[in-house]
Amino acid sequence: MSSIASQFVRRGKKIVAIGRNYSEHIKELGNTRPKEPFFFLKPTTSYVSSGGNIELPRGILVHHEVELGLVIGKGGRDISPEAAESHIAGYALAIDMTARNMQEEVKKKGLPWSAVKGFDTFTPIGEFIPKSTILDPHDLRLVLQINGIPKQNGTTADMIFRIPRLIEHVSSIMTLEEGDLVLTGTPSGVGPVAPGDEVECTLADSNGKILDAINFTAVARSGGYLFKP
Numbered sequence: 001m002s003s004i005a006s007q008f009v010r011r012g013k014k015i016v017a018i019g020r021n022y023s024e025h026i027k028e029l030g031n032t033r034p035k036e037p038f039f040f041l042k043p044t045t046s047y048v049s050s051g052g053n054i055e056l057p058r059g060i061l062v063h064h065e066v067e068l069g070l071v072i073g074k075g076g077r078d079i080s081p082e083a084a085e086s087h088i089a090g091y092a093l094a095i096d097m098t099a100r101n102m103q104e105e106v107k108k109k110g111l112p113w114s115a116v117k118g119f120d121t122f123t124p125i126g127e128f129i130p131k132s133t134i135l136d137p138h139d140l141r142l143v144l145q146i147n148g149i150p151k152q153n154g155t156t157a158d159m160i161f162r163i164p165r166l167i168e169h170v171s172s173i174m175t176l177e178e179g180d181l182v183l184t185g186t187p188s189g190v191g192p193v194a195p196g197d198e199v200e201c202t203l204a205d206s207n208g209k210i211l212d213a214i215n216f217t218a219v220a221r222s223g224g225y226l227f228k229p
Helices: 023-028 081-087 100-109 114-118 163-173
Strands: 015-019 038-042 047-049 053-056 062-064 066-072 088-095 123-125 141-146 149-155 181-183 198-204 210-220
Touching: 038 114, 066 141, 066 163, 081 088, 081 163, 088 181, 088 198, 088 210, 100 114, 123 210, 163 181
Parallel strands: 015 181, 047 123, 053 210
Antiparallel strands: 015 038, 066 088, 066 181, 088 123, 141 149, 141 198, 198 210
16 A cells, blocks of 8 residues: 555645536536536645534635545556556545535636635545455445534445546546545535534445544634635
């Protein structure tokens, strides 16, 4: 196992986030189903470990999106679907926090999503899960609760583009490096997070065994950027 991969939060270089990879999530936001995998980048400075605070920027409506992350253990370019699994060192439970009202504005103008997805603390993250722990990454249960109330409850079996295709696509455009995290999309049920909310997520296998559980407290950020639509 790569030491860089197991320490991906501190040593990884980029976060590649797949969008619109679950049909029901596409429908709930009124988006168009992509013909090929669609992705954006997030800075590694957006990581916050379990037990920490998710900061909600001023003027921003922040949404939660729970996801399965792939931790790259062996770098590569133009990786074939057949070879994709050998480039994965492990997995991680993550949340892709999104500035939804800002996203709606920049989408209308055809502008990038870097700020929408890139605020500090906008990638709450769990522990590194070795690949050997998970027999089938396409048969996992993702659950997110706010204040004990379930909001997202989905299975990775519902991915539109499966993991080998995601690795193939991303690596055909940019080299994947050890320690990179690939977020694989979110199931339906995304929604707002307010100051004081307790956010909890679990990742479980097909037998219900919990592979990781993470929790965060949402807090209002006192300074920094102020969104004015």
